[in-house]
Amino acid sequence: MTRSDEQDPGRDGNDPGALGGEGRVDPRAHEPGPALAAFRNGRSLALEEIPVLSLEELRNAVIQAPNGHGRVSALFAVPAADGFTLYAVLSCEADGLIRVGRAALAEPSFPSMTPECPQVHLFERVLAERWGLVPEQHPWLKPVRFAPPWSREPDLDPPLSAERSAIALEHPYRIDGSSVHEVAVGPVHAGVIEPGHFRFQCHGELVMHLEISLGYQHRGIDRALAGGPAPRTIPYVETLAGDTTIGHTLAHCELVEALSATRVPPRALSIRAIALELERLANHVGDLGALAGDVGYLPTASFCGRLRGDLLNLSAALCGSRFGRGLVRPGGVAFDLEPERVERIAKGLEATLGDVGSAVTLLWESPSVMERFENTGVLTPDTADALGLVGVVARAAGLDRDVRHDFPAGMYRLAQIPTSVARTGDVFARAYVRWLEVQRSGRFLHEQLRALPAGPVRRPAAELRPGRLAVSLVEGWRGEICHVAITDAQGRFAAYEVVDPSFHNWTGLALALRDQAISDFPLCNKSFNLSYCGHDL
């Protein structure tokens, strides 16, 4: 599958600018919901092409989204001359289209969509926290990041109050009763991990509800990205979730390329996919080892700890950074791979994956491990679907959902990876989906490294076109990463939204823990392995 650079990548749909149909509303978009603009992942639309709906129509589109024609990938507000404009980004796996609609929001309050569409509960909480837009009848309007409200002037810092360090002291949801007790954990945890606060509302050993309070990691990246691209934009997206550097940077660069109609050379597309799959391998292998560690099965725990490091070292062989810092840049990648380096990476990968296979299959053959993995932290497909969960967690609950397959961009248009799905929704399913993905990513990497397209690895990115909206979806190792940007008249980011997969999935963890023993929390938590800073931004 070697392709020469002379071949116009636009022919197979890689070039956002060359396609006449870019941004045109697909006729299918009109059925069955209200008219929304529909386009493919990694493309952009002129703002005029996005229909302005009434608030009622936009509400209906969002509420109906889970019923067969979409999932809410983003919902956010942008200040307008008269109040706000509310944008909804729906992604529809059935036809591979992303649909966008908007509505004017003149009042500081609106009827909440959460009672009818639970997957928007966090998006609405963010609207309330950032802008003071109150979703009336929202069942649970708790702050998300415990951050001060934003000013309508993007350059104005939010007011700081002395009381801001007290997240753990606020717990709006609590079960009371004479035989109910509460266990509080965090923000500083026992291991070397990020901070978050958990309150287990328990009846005996059983957890009735897990109340999760995040926000400790809030660095204000969401606020700082607006007004860019700026010199710090790349460092911001590289550190949105440091273990997902490639995933988030790729989402950002595909967005910039869509907004600037920049063509990415095929060789760069392949190197990007190699980096993304290496990132997935390293994290999945690390997670499988950590799951083994959490049930006290030390052989796999210690083997996988080392193997994860070896996989990170392959990323370092690519670009000098174990986390892929400095590799993905608008227009391509910053490092080329000479044949000797490709050979070295391919050999290292083969040896490492052989050892991974030997380490991981021990898990499925050990009754003591399987006894702890099976039927622990079960998430039903209905719950996962209603909450709009993504990634490994959703696939382990039986949902056939993978951006690489459903909304392919870049190299994934040309080289497919089968979606790995399990049915049982328990810790075992989440572990086993990781194992399936390790094997399939390994095969994909093998193919890519054997047939790297020739040609340059980067073309200079053009200026961003003014007055456009672009959406980019990337299947990071945790799940769907969604970046949305709107450019102003000068081609700067008037708005930049980041939705990390963890944003959707934290609520899934809380629900998976219901009626579980409190001692199963570390195992359940590790089987989700969500990002704190990706959620907190």
Added chain:
Amino acid sequence: MFKELFARARQGHHTIPYPRSLPVLPDRLRAAPELDPARCPADCRACVETCPTAAILRDATGPILDLGRCLFCGDCAAACPANALRFTPDHRLATRSREALVLRDRQHRGDLRLEAARRRLFGRSLKLRQVSAAGCNACEADLNVLTTIGFDLGRFGIQFVASPRHADGIVVTGPVSENMKLALEKTYAAVPAPKLVIAVGACAIAGGPFAGHAEVRGGVSAAIPVPIDLFVPGCPPHPMTILDGLLGLLGRGPR
């Protein structure tokens, strides 16, 4: 049981021989920088203008690079028209003082060792409590990896512990968000004296890419008034950079 033994035999031995010998690090690793001010064209500010975190200044004699702010992205080296600046794969970067992170040609680290009293106390057994104060999980991951069999931190008597009350010091990562400031203060206070403070990564040293954000304090010393015993620069630092710093502090690094 036999399956485990076969797997164990297959996996082999992987603990690095460090500090007996230095490890071979990736050729593209961007670590210890080298500056050659003699090559700098007059009035050139290419490196200064390209740096996302204002880690490079320029005065009459040439560029000044602050490794505490540096993300090691390499954009400055790429922008330099005269090859006056490059990043080498030499991992040895940790310092005892903030000033030793600021360099004009190459790094002059001086003696990393703790003073005799604390070295006697911690030299053979050092327990550390890690506090992630808005770190992005990259510094955390590179600290964690030290505990795997590849590095086997335990063989040096160094261990990450669950409670600050069992710890001899704290290792802080992240720019210290407003929301983590209280937890950091409390964790530090819970460690019995005498204690150590180690700042790992550009964020913990000077705020990293978030310096100046209202949502963060901009590093450990900007958040809590405590002396810092070891600075480990990087975004994130390579695990070897951290290990070199820790062993240097205890006077147990390579001879």
